[in-house]
Amino acid sequence: MASSKYDVLGIGNAIVDVIAFTEDDFLLSHDLAKGSMRLIDEAQAEKLYQSMGPATIISGGSAANTVVGVASLGGSGSFIGKVRNDTLGQAFTHDIRAIGVHFETKPADKGLATARSFILVTPDGERTMNTFLGACLYLGPDDIDPATVEASEISYFEGYLWDPEDAKIAFRKAASIAHAAGRKVALTLSDSFCVDRYRDEFRALITDCTIDILLANEHELKSLYTTSDFDSAVDALRNEGPMAVVTRSAAGSVVVDRNGVQAIPAQPIDRLVDTTGAGDLFASGFLLGHARGFDHRDAARLGAIAAAEIIQHIGARPEARLRDLAAESGITIS
Numbered sequence: 001m002a003s004s005k006y007d008v009l010g011i012g013n014a015i016v017d018v019i020a021f022t023e024d025d026f027l028l029s030h031d032l033a034k035g036s037m038r039l040i041d042e043a044q045a046e047k048l049y050q051s052m053g054p055a056t057i058i059s060g061g062s063a064a065n066t067v068v069g070v071a072s073l074g075g076s077g078s079f080i081g082k083v084r085n086d087t088l089g090q091a092f093t094h095d096i097r098a099i100g101v102h103f104e105t106k107p108a109d110k111g112l113a114t115a116r117s118f119i120l121v122t123p124d125g126e127r128t129m130n131t132f133l134g135a136c137l138y139l140g141p142d143d144i145d146p147a148t149v150e151a152s153e154i155s156y157f158e159g160y161l162w163d164p165e166d167a168k169i170a171f172r173k174a175a176s177i178a179h180a181a182g183r184k185v186a187l188t189l190s191d192s193f194c195v196d197r198y199r200d201e202f203r204a205l206i207t208d209c210t211i212d213i214l215l216a217n218e219h220e221l222k223s224l225y226t227t228s229d230f231d232s233a234v235d236a237l238r239n240e241g242p243m244a245v246v247t248r249s250a251a252g253s254v255v256v257d258r259n260g261v262q263a264i265p266a267q268p269i270d271r272l273v274d275t276t277g278a279g280d281l282f283a284s285g286f287l288l289g290h291a292r293g294f295d296h297r298d299a300a301r302l303g304a305i306a307a308a309e310i311i312q313h314i315g316a317r318p319e320a321r322l323r324d325l326a327a328e329s330g331i332t333i334s
Contacts, residue, residue, distance in 0.1 A: 004183070006102065007075040007291040008284075009152035011144075011174055012063030012161050013136040014081030014105075015115040016088045019276065019314055020055040022120045027128055034122065037129040037191045039163065045132040048118050058315040059095040060117060062158040062190060065277050065316045069284025069306050071100045074323035074333040075291070078102040078148055080174075084135040089114040095317075105143050108135045125272040125311065133163065140166035141173045149174050150181040153291040154213070156283065159190030162198050175210050184290075186213035188283055189220040196223060206241045213290065214244035215283050221246050234261060245286050245300060247279060253304065255296040264300040267308035267329075277316025281306040284322070292333065302331055 027034050030048070040048070049055075067077030079096060083089030085107040092114060096103045115134040119127050139161075149155055155178040161167045175185045187205060189195050195202060202224060205211050214237070218230050225236040230248075234256055237244055243257040252265040282303035289299025306322050313319050323333055 004153035004291070005076065005151035006078040006148070007153050008067055008070045008287045009078045009080065009148060009155045010063030010067040010158075011080045011155060011171065012158035013061050013115055013133060013139075014064060014079075014083045014089075014092055015061035015117045015131065015136065016092055017058050017060035017117050017119055017276070017316065018049065018052070018055045019058065019119045019121060019274070020052045022053060022122060024122055027120065027122070032120070032128050032130070034128050035126050036193050037131060037160070038193070040130050040132050042112070042132055042134070045116060045118065045130070048130055052118065052120070056314055058317055059092045060277070060316050061115075062160060062188065062280050063156055064096060065280035066156060066283045066287070067101050068096060068099050068317055069281045069322060070288050072318045072322040073284060073288050073302070073306065073326060075288040078152060080105050080139075080143055080145070080148070082108060082135050082139040082143060084108045084112065084114045086114055088116070089135065102148070104145070108138045111135065111138060119276055121274050121276065121314075125275050127274065127276045136167075137164045138166075139164065139170055141170045144170050144174045144177070146177050149177040150183070152178070152183060154184045154186050154287050156186045156188070156287060158188050159194045159198070159202065162194070162201065172210070184212040185210065186215065186287060187211045188215040188279065189224065192219045192223040195220050199224060199226075209242070212242050213287070214242055215279070215286070216244065217247045217249075217279055245296075245303070247282055247307070253282070253300050255300055257296075262296055262300075264297055264304065267301075267304040269308050269312055271312060273312055274314050275311050276314075277310045278307045280316055281310040281318070285326075288333070298331060301329070302326055305329055305331070
């Protein structure tokens with residue numbers, strides 16, 4: 001097998017985040033489930049934007065955030081996702097390329113606008129997301145570049161991608177190409193509400209070995225196995241699943257495979273500001289570590305370092321150079 005050009009290829013929704021602080025009362029008045037992600041149409045997006053307070057606009061998207069984190073850690077990343085050829089689409093393209101991520105997906109020249117996610121952050125740092133998928137709905141199998149997939153050590157898909165039908169086809173095409181090239185495929189479950197929509201299909205991706213690495217938080221994992229008990233969910237995953245890493249917020253993470261379960265502590269922080277992107281950036285570190293041959297513990301430590309940086313400021317893109325933070329913690333990425 002040829003050496004990889006990219007450590008991680010992210011395939012997912014290309015979204016611009018619109019982030020505002022708010023109070024719990026605002027969520028209640030708009031009938032929003034705290035901590036959830038819901039899909040909205042363009043009219044709902046405009047109405048919500050008009051009622052939000054002052055907002056910060058930052059390029060986002062789950063898998064895109066992850067490959068940006070990979071680049072900040074000193075790895076090589078690539079991204080496949082669809083934007084419209086509009087102002088926000090051009091901003092997204094500039095931002096992801098500026099950090100060194102390979103991004104060449106052809107933009108849509110008509111139809112829906114570039115996707116936006118309206119993220120409401122409450123005083124406890126929890127985020128509630130309202131996403132207009134827009135041009136993301138146009139992502140299809142023709143956007144999957146076989147050469148890019150073949151050149152990527154790990155192809156990483158976000159569960160959110162499972163909403164549009166053409167994206168599912170693109171997902172399966174890319175996974176097939178990756179495995180034929182001897183590469184690995186990873187999936188993040190993305191959101192417990194996403195798992196509720198596609199539980200059986202996600203379980204099938206696990207049992208038929210479409211994916212090699214599963215990433216989830218504890219709420220998503222419990223939803224996947226329809227249990228309120230974390231240990232029961234872990235046992236079920238061990239019995240049928242691939243290697244997996246499950247994040248548990250301040251309790252750290254656990255790496256699960258058929259050989260057992262390893263617990264890794266969270267990285268200490270000074271102040272929790274905004275949990276947006278915590279899982280995305282944890283995935284950056286873990287997947288890069290895995291691609292570079294780190295053992296499970298060091299890969300999870302690298303993920304914890306990246307996640308700790310992102311939750312101490314607004315937005316899901318790093319403000320510090322993650323490679324330097326890793327070196328300060330004794331992890332060298334060559």
